[in-house]
Amino acid sequence: MPIKIPNELPARAILESEGVPVIQESDAMRQDIRPLRVALLNLMPEKIRTETQLARVLGSTPLQIEMTLLRTGSYTGRNTPMEHLLTFYQTWEDVKEQKFDALIITGAPVEQMPFEDVVYWNELQQIFDWADTNVFSSFFICWGAQAALYHYHGVPKYDLDGKMFGVFPHAVDQHASPLVAGFDDIFHCPVSRYTEVRRKDVEPIQGLEILADSADSGLCLLEERAKRRVFIFNHLEYDGDTLKREFQRDHAAGLDTALPRNYFQGDDPSQPPRVAWRAHRNLLYGNWINDLYQHAPFDLQKIGKTR
Template structure:
């Protein structure tokens, strides 16, 4: 089944060229089906690129997905045309009365600021609380994942001496998790951050489980069942050239950034990188959406309400 996005969204042409089934709004309304409602709170500077990355993943599943683009009401993006924001985005305050089967919150280039120094921190905290009553399952990425575990569990983030930057090996720790179904024992994942969360800071009573971890960059994926959340501290959604773009951008700005770890062939920035994580990204997104499909109520008004445990037959 296709992903439902606005007819004129720039991501549409890219996705169609890649073979992703895309359905416009005018076609979708003729189908007698309830699509999964997925919201994307996009905090990244290059919003058009991030829209495409996320839509590529959620649109590759066999279910019809309706993607709603959401932005912070109190923050004006500097790197995305105002016309694009006005045409395709809705402020969170305008959707807060609605309910979503899934909700994705991206990272943001603010990780070296203290949480309370981020201009939209108070609004983001309200968004996180709102996901507990209006969202069935939430997926947070990079800084948003750090923000969520800090908000709900008091976990700190720690500054790194040098940027964790490159493609790192990770181990799957809980292969029986429904989110890890189909994964090999190890996987390669892009990492790009100046801060980290640490295993030792996970509260014992939090109910969280580390699903994947790197010996070099620490926890990667945390299952937070009490909040129906999945926290990804790295960037499986990245394009093949995302790390290269960051590297050359920082070099042009005069920053002393290292060549990304195990990214360019032979560590030669003149050579095109090889994407070793695309399949993992699609698998994780598919597993997450399948969990939503298997457990979300058909009636949207019931989303966010406590789920009654099933009663075994014959009792």
């Protein structure tokens, strides 16, 4: 939870410059407890695994969160039982008249396709536009982050020579953001993708800040604070064995995927993986939810009118 101190106390400016969560007295007085409404648009093929991973990190925060599971209406994947989809998921059309504190859009196994060739691209563009008026804060993951940057700013993605795969050290570029409050200078993050977004295309965009990147795997975490948008190209939400399962799946499909780097003990796939990202996973999502709690209007109907 954020610390509440008098508005004019000199410590406030110091703490804010360090990215420490500080709540204003006026905000603390107006707040009441209600669940934060978070919509998860799950574009991953193994939806049950992905929804579990994200429910885990959101559930580790001290606030009550109401998660609504969404899927595209223009495409239905074949990897999740239809009974599960019909029981637990709604389409965007089902909820587009509603307001949400937050929207999470996951990655998808379509990253090497042009955006316009993705069967649900038109629907996803509508969802991006809808988020500007019906969602207070959006969190885009992996291909979802690439797609959002392309839609909002025309930022392209580039094919890599091979799959960027493993657990890589990342440096925090901007400690003042509340999103990375408490982060070490270096943290580790799982990476699994065939494409990338490049710094040269991001840096000229006003209001878009690079918060973390890697000398090995490139950009990781961006923030567009005025628009309440977060973009992460990698996978802090992954379970400890997710890269292992991906490695085994790729090889079962006949792909020549290299061993994930910095992952298996002794680079031996028969050994257990080394999990080095859980603390920063919980910290990132906890910081995001904490910031959301402080600034989202209590009256959901005010969302879209207070940017």
